[in-house]
Amino acid sequence: MTEANENYVDGEWVPSETGETAAVYDPANPSEVVGEYQQSSAADAADAVAAAAAAKDEWADTPGPERGAILREAGKILDDRKEELTDLLVAEEGKARPEAAGEVQRAIDIFYYFATKASDLGGTVKASSGRNTNLYTREKPVGVAALITPWNYPIAIPAWKLAPALAAGNAVVIKPASIAPGVVVEIAKALGEAGLPDGVFNVVTGPGSEVGSEFIESDGTDAVSFTGSSHVGEMVYDQATDAGKRVQTEMGGKNPTLIAASADPAEAAEIVATGGFGTTGQSCTACSRALVHEDVYDAFVDALVAEAESIDVGPGDDHEMGPQVSADELESTLEYIDIAQSEGATLAAGGGTPDGDAVADGHFVEPTVFTDVDHDMRIAQEEVFGPVVAVVKVSDFEEGLELANDVDYGLSASIVTDDHTEANRFVDEVESGVVKVNEKTTGLELHVPFGGVKRSSSETWREQGDEGLEFYTIEQTVYDNY
Template structure:
């Protein structure tokens, strides 16, 4: 058991100690063992954090981008230096294999590094005037206090992907991490503290999600809410934010199609399809949810995929050769099983996996499973499973598969495998998704925009586009004498 983290609420540069009993336990999803306890804050703590951020905003926003960048550079260095330990904490609370967790920590540091560089590049604009007595400027200004609500599936990188651009832009932040995975968030706040972040610029409240969220939604000092999570919660935040016309940036659910054309490199496609679907045990918003394979290569491709899936090892993320760790909760496992049962009832057949967990650990494990003979009326084909269940359909024509791929309310990510340049451009343009990977299932990087369309959200994270979310554009019109 880790040392109790009762000081998990950080306000105005100080760790806040709550009254005895105001804590909540954190469990290891692989073993169900209690790891520690964290403070259970509520509305009062959220309001204090918002006030601290509001009071720190003038100082931080008026600081030069170069000065802000030095702190972000330092934080990136500290995170990289401590990546192994931070990865172990992440695996303990979230469950993913340690090699994935360490990779995530390094990815989180890359956002700090990228936005340290971007902090000095918030450019304005000079507009040539059509009126001789006018001069016109557009000046970027930080929006103000930002409320950041982050998920459990990537508890480190989702924090820095939001906080780094907000801080680089000159905003101050109140962070509410996922109640399932607050330990990674605590370590990131400690890194900001060590890097020299001024008091009040970054604040964090763990605890009652409803009460903290309500304070963020109703307090006028909060100008923007950035959220990663379910479409259902995203719609709620957008609806409630409308009363004050707060800006909302949402990265929501996905149901990514992965299309393998007849001219694809099948070995590459099988390897990357496997990597996409079963990364983090399928608990990834951009992981492949539906696999479409051209009928001319379906048998060969599925043979390759079956062999690879049957070779995956499920177990504790702390074991070096583990490929899939546990799911986050019992409810997550139940959803995967419900989708599998529904598909089998409607005629699907199991190609690989499908068996119950038989390991020694007591955690929330699901076997990686591939099913074929899948029809469009099955739950798995239109609901986000968020687990290691991979449905496969075959297709004949390009137009047919594009229509099937686009037949969803989601629009986050899609993937195609082809060696044909014309097809690459043609299909990528026709897919209704914010992100399209071509022979690539890992499109997310710090330097590129990340975000969906339709009911997968709005706004972009990553690249210079990510910092734009936290900036207002002020128009200045100047009359001049001639």
């Protein structure tokens, strides 16, 4: 019997008042239990908020360099445990090992980055229009930040929310995704060992309807940051704003790559395959639409099919592409594959579950390519969240740009072209928070802002970089007449 992981509240590991736990299973081998976690209630969440509220003032008064030193030490502890964190991430979420190791390293880098930024927080000095007056600003923490994080990047996304919140002097409560909460529990252990005061960081696992709702609606929280699906995120936004909270949501995408007539088809296919099939397509920035100029369409399709068919699918420990995270996610992807075929798209590669003993029991799906896709088909309009790429033929750059924008989402977009004018026009006119030229849609630098437009984001505050700190601070202006 696996020993149940407990909640982390006020510096203590405590069970839920419900007395209930839930198992997390290995998506590559769903009969294997990876861990047991608390099925917490609203009362458990309220206890965590109370602990954070009690701790926030002392943490806010802690000098920035001292806060940074604790973040830096936590990053070092995570770095020392990188291998075991990678093992846990592969087991709980199913990522291929190189992808899991890269994500763990990303979280470590984020802690180091914001450890340094904690020393930069201060404000600005301005010239006063009056005599004998000092005029300046101060950056003050918001108070208690509530974080609700997804399963697809279960350590990187919590890190890029948590580290700036702590660096800015906020106390934090977090509800990690129930499918893969283990790495957030490990972050809590690292921060505790690094010397973070009790109550400043609190972890409560369990259903969003209980834990998440309490975090959002509680009088004790001041800001809510959410990453997840657009459907849930829009409900979170409404709930948080109705409760008078500062709110930040980053949500889904239907990300295009426009393949221009000047593109090398093989190079473009590699870019699309990496962006569309990496992380099993379970990324909000994954490429799910290839908008391909008719002059290179056939050669591109041949190259993309070859890329898809070359991918080694199996358990993440020793294969190139791992499973989908759950039976529900696999079922959803297979349903979209059926819908695409029923609407008239041509299945050019994949489309089913792979054969073999290694993949017999897990939530595996083949990298899938559809051609002859009309842009009004559901496969070209709705987020699939699996390794499925819809290829749409376009007659020219203008049509490709128009279709790139003809969706409800606007998270990431890319263009593959040798024409600098086309590249610049795409950057200027595409409706997307992240734009890339001759690169895959996935992959983000940690020191620049990240966020989307339209249904991909609340379009309030961006995450990461300097902008990532802005959400967690309030500017105070001081007039000091001496």
